[in-house]
Amino acid sequence: MKRLAAIVFFLATFIPPSEAQFKIPALDKSPMDMSYYPAEYPVLKVQNKISEPLLARVVYSRPQKNGRRVFGELVEYGQIWRLGANEATEIELYRDCRVNGEKLKKGRYTLYAIPQPGTWTIIFNKETDSWGAFLYDPKKDVLRTDIKTEKMEEVAEVFSMAFTKSDDGVNLVIAWDDVKAAIPFNF
Amino acid sequence: MLLCAAGLLVACGQQNDRNGNGDRNGNKVTVNPPPGTSAEQPALPVGVDKSPMDMSYYPENFPVLKMQGKAGQQPVARVVYSRPQKHGRTVFGNLVEYGKPWRLGANEATEIEFFRKVTIQQKKVPAGRYVAYCIPYPDTCVGKMKSHLYTWGLKIDSTRDQFAFEIPVAKTIYPYEYFTMQFQSAEAGIELAMMWDSVKAVLPIQ
Numbered sequence: 321m322k323r324l325a326a327i328v329f330f331l332a333t334f335i336p337p338s339e340a341q342f343k344i345p346a347l348d349k350s351p352m353d354m355s356y357y358p359a360e361y362p363v364l365k366v367q368n369k370i371s372e373p374l375l376a377r378v379v380y381s382r383p384q385k386n387g388r389r390v391f392g393e394l395v396e397y398g399q400i401w402r403l404g405a406n407e408a409t410e411i412e413l414y415r416d417c418r419v420n421g422e423k424l425k426k427g428r429y430t431l432y433a434i435p436q437p438g439t440w441t442i443i444f445n446k447e448t449d450s451w452g453a454f455l456y457d458p459k460k461d462v463l464r465t466d467i468k469t470e471k472m473e474e475v476a477e478v479f480s481m482a483f484t485k486s487d488d489g490v491n492l493v494i495a496w497d498d499v500k501a502a503i504p505f506n507f
Numbered sequence: 508m509l510l511c512a513a514g515l516l517v518a519c520g521q522q523n524d525r526n527g528n529g530d531r532n533g534n535k536v537t538v539n540p541p542p543g544t545s546a547e548q549p550a551l552p553v554g555v556d557k558s559p560m561d562m563s564y565y566p567e568n569f570p571v572l573k574m575q576g577k578a579g580q581q582p583v584a585r586v587v588y589s590r591p592q593k594h595g596r597t598v599f600g601n602l603v604e605y606g607k608p609w610r611l612g613a614n615e616a617t618e619i620e621f622f623r624k625v626t627i628q629q630k631k632v633p634a635g636r637y638v639a640y641c642i643p644y645p646d647t648c649v650g651k652m653k654s655h656l657y658t659w660g661l662k663i664d665s666t667r668d669q670f671a672f673e674i675p676v677a678k679t680i681y682p683y684e685y686f687t688m689q690f691q692s693a694e695a696g697i698e699l700a701m702m703w704d705s706v707k708a709v710l711p712i713q
Contacts, residue, residue, distance in 0.1 A: 345561065
């Protein structure tokens with residue numbers, strides 16, 4: 321027993337301080353993900369199957385419903401919402417475009433929303449590399465536009481964003497719980 | 508879901524490689540074309556990735572510091588990478604083979620961005636985005652940065668290499684379950700620490 325204690329003491333004393341202090345970042349509860357337009361652009365690229373130029377990318381984190389009612393409760397109506405979790409949701413546009421008909425320069429933006437029943441105000445803000453919506457400053461808004469939402473029959477457990485082709489451009493489809501919305505882009 | 512499915516398929520591809528059933532160079536990517544790209548059936552990712560994505564900034568936790576009013580307008584560096592897990596496997600020399608390019612992560616290629624110009628091992632690196640990968644060896648690894656952006660981690664195109672750095676590796680006492688990349692403060696500048704299993708490589712950056 322004494323010997324065991326001595327060994328434990330020995331091991332405990334000889335852990336290099338740098339390693340003892342370094343905190344390994346754990347896996348995030350709301351893991352990050354990425355969505356491109358064209359969809360699956362990185363995969364198409366390695367397969368040499370790219371038929372459309374790279375237009376947009378969103379980097380966001382994916383919270384889960386976990387049995388909660390999302391809209392009107394977890395995400396309050398009329399309040400700024402970070403459209404994700406953790407690091408602020410980042411949208412990058414590789415070309416000048418129109419969002420819901422309004423002009424937007426290419427570049428990197430933080431994406432927010434103000435949800436209401438049936439409609440969301442989508443916000444493009446130039447304060448990037450931020451956390452959540454805690455630092456949200458309307459003075460840094462570049463564009464605000466209202467989009468309609470629709471009810472889904474099937475519930476999305478995980479908050480999801482994906483670019484899809486639309487009739488005349490590209491949609492960024494956003495879905496969580498029983499609500500779905502699409503931001504229309506024309507490039 | 509697409510990303511997840513793609514990830515799984517690619518992972519299966521890798522498994523086959525190791526069993527000798529597939530292309531041993533790992534260059535064959537068998538991913539079905541995305542089924543949901545038509546207008547009437549929007550594709551939505553429903554599951555989360557097996558090797559989830561993560562982000563590390565310098566200054567460390569820049570977005571949090573910024574939120575607290577303790578950071579400037581722009582970070583110095585950022586890495587976006589995916590985090591495979593050890594799952595009881597020996598990683599280096601086995602899952603990740605020595606002498607072959609390794610994507611430093613999973614799924615989408617690992618992306619490093621410098622928001623200002625930096626110096627790494629006396630080489631001047633302009634501000635910008637790079638894909639990072641490495642070639643691991645038992646005692647060292649060759650870290651590479653290239654310009655071929657927005658790609659998938661497999662099938663590394665080394666003709667686009669812009670920078671190569673020889674990075675010594677050290678053994679760690681405890682194995683790291685998750686592949687981890689982290690910018691941290693060093694005595695002379697910044698370092699990018701990369702850890703997985705019982706191996707740690709540190710690249711100093713000025």
